[in-house]
Amino acid sequence: MTNKINISSLVRPNILNLTPYRSARDDFDSGILLDANENALGAPFEDDLELNRYPMPYQEELRSRIADFREVDSENVFVGVGSDEAIDLLFRIFCQPGKDRVLITPPTYGMYKVSAAINDIEVDQVLLTSDFQLQVVQTLEAVTEQTKLIFLCSPNNPTGNSLKPEDILAIADGFRGIVVLDEAYIDFAEQPSFAKEIIQRNNLVILQTMSKSFGLAGIRLGIALADPEIISYMMKVKAPYNVNKLTSKTALKGFSYVNAMKAKVEQIKSEREKVVGKLKSISQIEKVFPTDSNFLIFRINNALDIYKKIAEKGVVIRYRGNEPHCENCLRLTIGTPEENERFFNALETVLTHP
Numbered sequence: 001m002t003n004k005i006n007i008s009s010l011v012r013p014n015i016l017n018l019t020p021y022r023s024a025r026d027d028f029d030s031g032i033l034l035d036a037n038e039n040a041l042g043a044p045f046e047d048d049l050e051l052n053r054y055p056m057p058y059q060e061e062l063r064s065r066i067a068d069f070r071e072v073d074s075e076n077v078f079v080g081v082g083s084d085e086a087i088d089l090l091f092r093i094f095c096q097p098g099k100d101r102v103l104i105t106p107p108t109y110g111m112y113k114v115s116a117a118i119n120d121i122e123v124d125q126v127l128l129t130s131d132f133q134l135q136v137v138q139t140l141e142a143v144t145e146q147t148k149l150i151f152l153c154s155p156n157n158p159t160g161n162s163l164k165p166e167d168i169l170a171i172a173d174g175f176r177g178i179v180v181l182d183e184a185y186i187d188f189a190e191q192p193s194f195a196k197e198i199i200q201r202n203n204l205v206i207l208q209t210m211s212k213s214f215g216l217a218g219i220r221l222g223i224a225l226a227d228p229e230i231i232s233y234m235m236k237v238k239a240p241y242n243v244n245k246l247t248s249k250t251a252l253k254g255f256s257y258v259n260a261m262k263a264k265v266e267q268i269k270s271e272r273e274k275v276v277g278k279l280k281s282i283s284q285i286e287k288v289f290p291t292d293s294n295f296l297i298f299r300i301n302n303a304l305d306i307y308k309k310i311a312e313k314g315v316v317i318r319y320r321g322n323e324p325h326c327e328n329c330l331r332l333t334i335g336t337p338e339e340n341e342r343f344f345n346a347l348e349t350v351l352t353h354p
């Protein structure tokens with residue numbers, strides 16, 4: 001199946017009519033640069049990155065490297081300040097405050113709801129099943145005239161599992177709005193990215209990030225892959241110099257070390273299997289949920305209390321028991337072997353001396 005929709009009919013009129021800010025670097029980026037009120041004398045310290053100059057507004061080199069890595073074209077790639085910027089931009093492009101709606105499938109990543117609230121957009125929710133898969137029919141039935149975005153997350157946070165590919169595609173093909181598929185954890189998953197599906201479906205936006213598999217959460221580099229028309233709206237609405245030079249330089253370096261990244265991902269996955277095995281051997285743990293990510297959730301009686309006591313022992317994990325279908329669940333990120341051992345020591349102490 002494929003899905004081609006009329007994207008411009010979904011875009012807010014003020015965005016369609018927007019004349020974007022033209023930055024000084026849009027026209028010329030070399031020569032005697034006396035156009036952008038920069039400090040010609042430079043930073044007050046040794047600086048080989050020309051940090052006195054603004055960064056490239058459209059980040060062509062970085063977008064081209066990302067495109068090669070994900071096997072799409074540069075014009076399919078947007079880069080921003082974390083995936084969170086891309087999420088916010090999608091709200092601002094497609095959702096009219098106080099009028100439009102979005103749909104999410106809890107338990108899922110909390111930022112979709114927060115971004116909706118910031119943008120004054122109502123959120124409809126169709127829960128995942130108790131094994132954290134999509135309810136495809138119910139989800140499509142919950143769509144209204146005002147529903148502009150559906151957020152899906154695979155592998156899903158906080159549950160860790162991948163959604164079934166056929167369900168994701170059924171929703172993308174059955175919806176006349178934009179499906180945002182958050183693949184923040186895709187490089188840890190057994191199933192491949194949906195990146196190439198954007199060629200068949202101009203209503204699919206894939207979110208990725210350098211925060212997880214690349215281990216570069218500190219640089220705040222988020223990626224959106226989509227039809228060039230959607231990317232052009234994102235470029236139009238973003239702040240002119242959203243990605244700074246230190247970030248793009250480090251991100252480019254990341255793409256020169258893809259093999260090393262993949263090796264670390266494998267290490268984390270093998271450590272994850274050990275952690276899963278150990279958790280399953282603890283009799284008080286009721287259930288360890290299957291995961292395709294660099295974290296997992298498990299169910300244990302008195303989870304909130306256990307979470308607090310583990311934190312008092314210096315090991316911080318996350319209580320997720322308030323999420324639907326996640327009663328008494330704790331979320332654990334896979335750490336280094338030493339960190340994981342510290343976690344198990346803390347957990348065992350708490351369980352043996354309640």
Ligand SMILES: Cc1ncc(COP(=O)(O)O)c(C=O)c1O
Nearest residue numbers: 082083084109157184209211222
């Ligand atoms: C599903 C999901 N999407 C996006 C993000 C945030 O990504 P970024 O660091 O690129 O803003 C997270 C972070 O935890 C996440 O779990």
